[in-house]
Each structure stands twice: as structure tokens, then as C-alpha cells.
Amino acid sequence: MDTATWTPPALWQPEPGWLNTASYGLPPEPAWQAMQAAQADWRTGRTSWEGWDAATQRAREVFARLIGVDAADVAVGAQVSQLLAPVAAALPDGATVLVPDIEFTSNVFPWAVHADRGVTVRTASLDGYLDAIVPGVDVVAFALVQSANGRVADLAAISAAARAVGALVVVDATQATGWLPYDGSLADVVAVGAYKWLMSPRGSGFAYLAPRVRERVRPILAGWYAGDDPHGSYYGMPLRLAKDARAFDLSPAWFPWVGTAPALEVIEDIGVERIHAHNLRLANRFLRELGQEPGDSAIVTVDVPDAQQKLERAGIRAAVRAGGVRASFHVYSTDADVDAAVAALLG
Template identity: 45%
Template sequence: MTTATIGTLSTLRAEFTGTAGYLAACTVGLPTAGTRRAVSADVAARPDVAAYSLAVEASRAHFARLVGVTADRVAIGSQTSVQVSILAAALPRGARVLVPEDEFSSLVLPFVHAGRDLQVHAAPLCSLADAITAGVDLVAFSLVQSGSGDVADLDAIVAAADRVGARTVCDATQAVGWMPVDALRVDALLCHAYKWLCCPRGVAFLALREDYARTLAPLHAGWYAGDDPWSSCYGGGADLAGCARRFDVSPAWQAFVGAEPALRAFAEADLREVHAHATGLAARLRERLGLPGPERASAIVTWPDASGDDLARLAAAGIVASGRNGCTRVAFHVFNDDADVDRAARALGH
């Protein structure tokens, strides 16, 4: 990608309107102007299956560009937990899986309930790399933790996993869209696009290293996993795609219609600019609230609020935030600005 093809921060920001006080991209993103237009046009027109397929494949390509892989390494889906189940089913019986404490359950439960007597162990995120020792077969972790906003030490985790020959599975749902992400660093990278990528819910991606993909079975294969989907609609003799497309599930067409323009807008943006913008706003709120800074810059700010009083104060001020795991959680994205920092700080008495 050349510099000339990278959009400016202002170009991406112009895709959003009515965003004041919305600090919940970590819960669900706001639709772009392109998404609104695409969905409205689709609802007003007759269904066009060929156009739907084009939207799916364009979305796949945009996501591949976002995470630095080729489109043939990306499978499409609707939920990350379904995609994780493919990875869990491929592990040998009794394999040892390591996850961070308080990890989002969609990444953990498929391993717990895989029916293969998998040993699922948890360690604090800050010492996850140290817990990757001989005997660990797979490490599954979110690049950015949903509950706390903490950013994983990817370098340390990948290095430790390499030393013991463990697979690495990274859920980047809370990362892709506000920070640069390189899927080539891990064996499998998952992302549901309805949060920071501002897509309709029902658009998920799984990027796989080719050697890892060869160890996996296409458990959910249907017509769209066929080498030629339109020749794979009947019977059991269809040839599956020879790339990551064999792990596709039948796409939620209308969701991809709305996703394609949003993914294109983020793929054309400079995510280094978005990262600096979002983490800068988060840092200013932490400073206003007297909160310590994280070890690695994050766009998500959390603090203890077991009573929910702070969350209620934010809501009373017209601010959309969220409560998770006994904490109040706010998120700053490309569409937020300094006025949102001031609004939140004033609502909390700072």
C-alpha cells in the first residue's frame, strides 16, 4: 500500500455523524455514512445475490489488507466463538490450553466444552508469557482485553510460544480498527467487526497461517465453503476451497452489504493516526481522573465502579459508556474528540 492510497484521519472521521458523547465503540461501533447508504439502498431494492457475493468478497479483501495478509488466508463467519470451535476441535485429546484470567468467554468456552478433555488453564495477562512453558499446546488471548482495555504483550507471548512450540490464537476484536494489527505474528487471528470496525453485527473473520490451516477440519462447511460455491449447493461431493475459504460459513448477506463500505474506509485509513488519536484522548481522560497509565497505550479506559454510580453519572450526562466486570468502561475511537473527554470528566466531577 503506497502513501498515496492512505486516507487521512479527517477523511475517516467525516464518515461519522451524531457521535457526541458516544464512548462505547468497545461495545458496538457506530455506522459509517457508507454503511447507512449501502443498507438503505439494499432495503429499497430487490435482493441481488450476485451483488451480495461481491460485498462478501470485497469485505474479505478489505479485512485482509487491514491485518496484513492475502485474502486467501481469511475465512468469513458470523461469530468468533463458532470459529474458535474449529481450533478447539483440532487439538489432541487432553491438550493443554492457556488463556488470560478474565478473558472474554467466547474465546474460552469453545475450548472448555470441546468434549476432548482439554486442560484449560488461566494466568494473569501481565505474566501470560511467563506461564507459557513446556507442555502448553495452545495459547488463546485477546490482543486487547474486553473487560480492562489492557493490551497484551504480543512480542513476549509470541516469543514464549515459539520456544515451546505452542500455537498462538489471538482475538483482535477489540483491536482492529483503532490500532495496527499484524495477523502474520500469530497462527490464527479472529475478529468480529461490529465493534471498532463499525460494521453490522454478523461479520466475523478468521485469518490463518497456511501450515496451521492444514491441521484444521472444516467442521461447519456448507455451500459457501466450496471451491465454486454455486456448484456446491447440493449433495456431499463438492470440492472444498483449497485456501482458508473452506472454513467459510454461509454469509449473512445484508450484514456484509453494510460491512463492505465500513471495512473499505478503515482499510484506506492510516491506523497509526487512528491509534495516536484514540490513545491520546484516552490518556487525557486518565489524567483528568487521576488514573494511572497502562503499560501499553490503550483506547479503552476502565476503573473500579462496583456500585455503578459513575456509570449512572455518565448516563445522566448523555454519555454512552458501559459497565464490565465491576468496572466502568469508556472507549475513544476515531469519531471522538477532546469535547468527549471534557464531557466525561465533568460528569464525573473532574
């Protein structure tokens, strides 16, 4: 595949200079149009809600294919911390959880709130993380791609080390899914917020929950949507939950899911491998132009004096943390975006 000449389909309308997908992704046209149509129907009461809800199952099935797992093992929810909460609540008293020392708190706080029953959250540097997976660690929790600096974890190596000590493998793949190919079945739990690289509205998310995990976890957020037949679970006893990961579903906010399904379908149609190659080409061109070594991530960081002021003057939208620029490149990013950002930072 010649990524240097590949042009993404004209399905986005970004203002030039958007290099901040690590904060939120931009919707492809099918997702945007689907949401507008659904909200127009809502405004006038033109239809019932079941059609909006059907998008949830469509999105679940595409997500499962994107990460190589069975749709029956995927639960839907709203945010990473909410999706991880039942897993954390099921930990035995006194359990030890290992996280990277710069881990985004959506994969830290759900574990840390159980300190009153002896759950300990231990931290390790990214460079020393693999060596910190030792007997006595019960959960190995980490981001597949770090939000702060774009560092890509070695999922296979970490999973193997965790299995060797009997630890649960919990991955926050929010900053990876949609651009980085990976095998979700290497983990026990994969939680993903869809509003970044999956280019979906904020408020939709997924969790791969391996069957061996579900046997240990109570669906503490269960409601009617977690029922074996949701439409037959509106009222009263007995408890009648789904036999698969749908028992952990959160009743969906309709409109985010109306936009999520077509956004994921666009990613599947293009192909994650193609998106990955496109994103890396642009990210590494950006690094090289600024005198940095190329890397393996669509999220890159560079230290440039007065970066925020330089980017703002040029109309470039990227994250700036403590003077360092975090730029993130996705399918709608272009060479012109790279040129404008480099010119601004070198100016």
C-alpha cells in the first residue's frame, strides 16, 4: 500500500490545523448526518426510539470486529471509568493493581476508590512497567497508547508477563482503537471511549469482557437494557439478565449511538491498517521536520519554546502541556496540516 499517495475519502470537514484527535475526534459525514436526522425526528416526535437504539447493536458488532473479539463479549456504556467500575468492585479485599505512573485517571481512580478495603494501587514507570509485573500483582492495568505522550505499550509482552503471575490484564485502549491494529483477545478487559479515534459523539463506549472475567464480576449497574430480552425486562422480578456481556450494558443514550455506528462503519470500510499507515506517515514527517527521531505513534510530543502562542497565532489546534506540544494525527489530517504546524513552531 502506497500511503504517500493515498488520499482519505472526502467524509470530513475539518478546519485546517486540527491536530488534537487525542482530545476528540471529528465525525465523518455519515455520522454527522445520522445524528442530525435523529434529532430532527426527536424534535417533532416523528418516530419511535427503537430505530435509534438499533444503532447500538450495529456499533457493538463493528467494534468487536475491529479488535478481533466476539460481539457477545462486548458490553456498551458511556465512559471508561464506568465500564471498569464493576471489574474494580469485584476485586477481592487486599488486591494489588499495577498501573503506569502517568496513566490517565479513568484507569486509576476506579481501582483507587477501593482503598478502604485494602486494594492497593502500585505505580511503575513506563520503562520499568514490565519488570514490575511480579507475583502478588492481581491486576495489570495500562493504556495501550498513553494519553500524555503517545507511548505505545507492548500488549503481547505485558499480557504474557501478567499471565505468568496470574494477574488480570485490563487495557484502556481509548487512545488506540481506530488507528492502531491490535488483538483485543490478548487482554481480559479492553475499555474504550469512542469519542476520540473512533470519531464518535462523546457518551458512547465499549468494554470487551472475556468470559472468564464475567464469571467473577457482578453486573452492579444492571437495568432493563441488561436483560436477556430488554423489551421483556421493563417491569418487576424475577431477575433475568443476559447470559453474555450484555448483562453489563448501560442503557444507551440514543443520539451518541446513532452517530457512533456509522463512524465505526467508516473506519471498518477504510481499514485500520490503512489509517495506521497514514497517521504514522504524517506524525513521523512532523517529527523529522522538527529534528526529532520518527516513532510508532499517531500521538507525538515535542518541546518548543513559546509553543502555545506560536500555534495560536497560526490557528493550529494541538494540546500544549507544560510548554510541550502534543500533536495527534488522524485520517482527516493532511500534509498541509503538518506544514502549517511546523512553520508555526519554527517561526
